[in-house]
Amino acid sequence: MKGKGWWKLLVLPVLLLSVVLSGCTDGKSSGDVKVRVGEVTRSVFYAPEYVAVAKGFFKEEGLDVEIQTTAGGDKTMAALLAGSIDIALVGAETSIYVYQQGAEDPVINFAQVTQTDGTFLFARDQQGDFDWSQLKDSEFLGQRKGGMPQMAGEFALGKKGINPHQDLTLIQNIDFANIAAAFASGTGDYVQLFEPQASIFEKEGRGKVVASFGVESGHLPYTVFMTKQSYIKANQETVTKFTRGLHKAQTWVNEHSSEEIAEVIMPYFKDADPSIVTSSIERYKAQGTYATDPIIDEEEWNNLLAVMKNAGELKEEVPASAIVNNDFANDVISSK
Structure with a gap:
């Protein structure tokens, strides 16, 4: 089945996930703004995400970020479109598939997490x-x-x-x-x-x-935080704070050893061997997998399009300007 085809099957998963995931809350109550994040899988590939929560970088921004693992790009996107999550951490190609289907409320990529295949x-x-x-x-x-x-x-x-x-x-x-x-x-x-x-x-x-x-x-926006355009319009301050919290985590990951990163994120991998988590992080750090800032640049985006075109999954050329918003990333970096 072509990649674009499976998005036509989103209607039923959207309804189902809307019910299932709506009950996934941690019961906390505070003055912080609640942000529900759906990650495509649980992986050390996403170390900056866990560091942002564990080190309190999102909390410093007044955000209460809840991470749900939604197991698969189709399910993650279904949850986002249904409103069961606010922000998705998933491959940028999923936003292109939605755009190619003519979505009235397109999914916008606003912060990059990984910049190579994993x-x-x-x-x-x-x-x-x-x-x-x-x-x-x-x-x-x-x-x-x-x-x-x-x-x-x-x-x-x-x-x-x-x-x-x-x-x-x-x-x-x-x-x-x-x-x-x-x-x-x-x-x-x-x-x-x-x-x-x-x-x-x-x-x-x-x-x-x-x-x-x-x-x-090569470099491409492999895994990205994205959300619906309507969410960005209604929650610009929240998206800015989220991006700032992520960038703090990216800087921390870039400046610390694999051993230190592993120690911080081990609560997310309770059954894993710490030495394996450390060696996995080291392998990713060594090849520059973790993005050091949230910006999705034009060269990376064009490489993504080339990868999709080669696989026969690109229905039309989708310029970065259509579904990438670097305003939040640029504002966060310029205000440091």
Whole structure:
């Protein structure tokens, strides 16, 4: 199914999520402004988000930020459109899919969190030095069609002279939540994994990371805080404060070690091995995954469009000016 097609199925999920998520509150009462954030998944990939809450950077701005994990780009966007959450943390491509459907109340990207793809190429039986040509005629366990991980992966493979639909056996019929389990059970010679799963598999001896799709696909607004245009118009002060709190966290993450970041965000990963969380953060910091400021620049946006066009998921060129608002990011940075 084309990426644009699954947005036509949003009506029922919107109604359902409106009911389910409306009951997800923490019962706190204060003078702070409540902001409900829906994240596409729980991941160390989003370390600045957790730092912003744990270090009190949102609280300093008078915001009571509640994080809900809405498990999947389609579900996260459905929750945002239904009004069950105020702000979504999800791939920027989701806002483009909504825009391409002619939304009367478009979703606006206003603060970037990650600026590279977050997946790594993991090989089951890597012998000797890795070369991208080794993927030819292999079985590759990929991600969902139309999602940023798969599109960035295809973009990177194309740059290495590999057509994922002709040169290898591409498996895309496994849900995101079950990809790691499928590989562990023997499916695929290679798999596209986020951290900390890649580090966990390395520790378990299931293979090793041989390349980074984030490095190969370049800078792009991979994960962004976004909200409906109507919410921005009605809550400009809140969006400004939210962006300022995020930027404080981005600066803190940039200036502190992986060990220090891991210590702060461990409450969000209570069942995880602290050493794995630390090594995962270090891998992301080393390749410049975490954005150091909330600005979504033109070059990054154009690279995103190129990635989507390569995957056949771009219905029309969508200029950044249509669904990107850097005013809040620029104001926050200029007022420091």
